[in-house]
Structure formats: structure tokens, C-alpha cells
Amino acid sequence: MDDFIVLEEVEKVFSVRRKTGFLKRERHDVRAVDSLSFTVARGEMVGYIGPNGAGKSTTIKMLTGILTPSGGRLRVAGIDPSRERARLAHRIGVVFGQRTTLWWDLPLLDSYRLAHRMYRIPDARYRENLDRLVELLELRTLLDTPVRQLSLGQRMRGDIAAALLHDPEVLYLDEPTIGLDVVSKAKVRGFLRELNAASGTTVLLTTHDLQDIEQLCSRVMVIDHGRLMYDGPLTGLHEAGESERTLVVDLERELPPVDVPSARVVRVEGPRQWLAFPAGQSAAPLVADLAARYPLVDLSVREPDIEAVIAKMYAEKAVS
Numbered sequence: 001m002d003d004f005i006v007l008e009e010v011e012k013v014f015s016v017r018r019k020t021g022f023l024k025r026e027r028h029d030v031r032a033v034d035s036l037s038f039t040v041a042r043g044e045m046v047g048y049i050g051p052n053g054a055g056k057s058t059t060i061k062m063l064t065g066i067l068t069p070s071g072g073r074l075r076v077a078g079i080d081p082s083r084e085r086a087r088l089a090h091r092i093g094v095v096f097g098q099r100t101t102l103w104w105d106l107p108l109l110d111s112y113r114l115a116h117r118m119y120r121i122p123d124a125r126y127r128e129n130l131d132r133l134v135e136l137l138e139l140r141t142l143l144d145t146p147v148r149q150l151s152l153g154q155r156m157r158g159d160i161a162a163a164l165l166h167d168p169e170v171l172y173l174d175e176p177t178i179g180l181d182v183v184s185k186a187k188v189r190g191f192l193r194e195l196n197a198a199s200g201t202t203v204l205l206t207t208h209d210l211q212d213i214e215q216l217c218s219r220v221m222v223i224d225h226g227r228l229m230y231d232g233p234l235t236g237l238h239e240a241g242e243s244e245r246t247l248v249v250d251l252e253r254e255l256p257p258v259d260v261p262s263a264r265v266v267r268v269e270g271p272r273q274w275l276a277f278p279a280g281q282s283a284a285p286l287v288a289d290l291a292a293r294y295p296l297v298d299l300s301v302r303e304p305d306i307e308a309v310i311a312k313m314y315a316e317k318a319v320s
């Protein structure tokens, strides 16, 4: 596979001054990214998640060349971002959900005209891309509207179009659905899925909304304290978090908590009981055991909530 993004033992240390007394300041180091290694192949769509302060934005800033790593090796499309930031800019697109790159007081179209000149996009390609993006992101009626008058969802779609006018090979998205309503979220996700499938654009997605990951990414990387804690399919996170699934059983009548070796009863409500069992374990033997010994009417298995799984992973890491 063609590794498009490569990080080898990348570090970023910030030296900060902390107030320790009335006039006293002390220097100390914050290790925002710590010996981070991963690769992303061309065309992949990867979720990059972690709690606040984990080092996600610092990673993205190093990938765009805004920040220089303190150590290790980092390449995007074979380019060292901090040394050749201008050259790399033509090959990457960036969208920050919390900030806009559009001109606040100008009509949306003016920001696109500016990008046309800034990136020196050939005229025909600019017109073609603008047309396609305006169509797909439903921006046609908004082109003459000043950006400050756009809704958050409209502005976000406008920002995504701006980031893609120059045909970047990779798109970094930092919280692209933050604050959006359900309909706007669906539009943004639908567009990104389509972009990745049709154009093969590599996407690195930072988000606190796990539905973004569930709906878009087959691979997820979890970072905490600047270190990679997990890298793999979303489903594997359950095992990594050692989470539990729940078997909900309806019995014929109210009974004391059932007694089975591989599960524990966590709740009883009339004839209904909730049994927790390890997520990595099959439910079949447990169901067979229950059916043989108890008057079962109905049952269902509930998957663990991914948010809870990740919270658990963080908590376990914090005490270990």
C-alpha cells in the first residue's frame, strides 16, 4: 500500500512558564505528542479521537507544517511539512469546525475567488471544481450571501468547499460536525463519504462525535497524553476497552436474579432481567444455559455504547 502519511516516533514538547509565586515563574515542559508512530495509506478515511488535551490538534498542526516536531520523522506525500509548508499546502486541505477560513464580511463566492488565485488553480479546473462542489454541497443559492449571514451548517459546507477547490489529496477535518443539527450533520457526512469513495481523497477526521466515526471510518486511532492507545477497526475498540454487552431476558414471571456462571445480573424489573457479560464472548452458550434452566419468553443482546467504551479505556489508562 502507498503510505501517504508517515509518522515515526514523532514528539512535540512545549516549553511553558508557570506562575509559582507572586513574581516567580517556572519553566516546565508539556509533552503534547509523545513518541507517536502511525501510517495512513492513500485513500483511507481514519478517525483520530481522544479526550481534551490529548494531542490531536498538535498532531494536525504538525501534519500541516504549522508546528515543527521536537523529534522523530514525519512525512506527508513524501514531504517534510515544516520544511516545505508552501509546497505541501497545494496538496492538503484543512477544515477547522471551530474556526472559518472564509472571509466573514464578503459573499461566499469572493472567498472562493481568492482561493482560486492563492492556489493558482487553472481557470478551467477552478470552474469545474466550483460547479461540482456547489452542486454537491447545496451552495448555489448562498454564493452571494456574506459569510456572517450563513447558518453554522451552511458555513461549514462553505468551508469544506473552500478546502477542496484545489483538489487536495488529503483532507484534515477538525470537528467538522460540531454544533450542527441532525440534518446538517447528515449532509456533511454524506458528502465526505461520497468524496472519499469517488475521488479517493485521504481523510483524517478529528471529532468528539462518535457517530461521525461510526458512519464514516473503518479505522480509528485513539490518542491520550500524546500516545497512541489504539489503532484498528471500530469494532475492536470494544475488546480494547474490555467492555461488556448486555443480555436482556424476559422470563415467564418475576423471579430472583438468575444464576449463571458467565454473566452477572445488573438490573431486575418485574419479569425482565439485565445480564452483563464480556463483549468479546459469544452470547450463545449463555443463552443455552439460561434456556435450559429458566422459563424464557424473549431475549435480546445490546451492544456496548462506544462512548462508554472509550471513557472506560481512558479511566483504565489513568489508574494503570
Ligand SMILES: Nc1ncnc2c1ncn2[C@@H]1O[C@H](COP(=O)(O)OP(=O)(O)OP(=O)(O)O)[C@@H](O)[C@H]1O
Pocket: 014, 015, 016, 030, 031, 032, 050, 051, 052, 053, 054, 055, 056, 057, 058, 059
Ligand atoms: N502552543 C502551545 N503551548 C503550550 N502548550 C500547548 C500548546 N498547544 C497545545 N499545548 C498543550 O499540549 C497538549 C495537547 O493539546 P492539543 O490541543 O493538541 O490537544 P487536543 O487533543 O487537540 O485537545 P482538544 O480536544 O481539547 O482540542 C495540552 O496539554 C495543551 O495544553
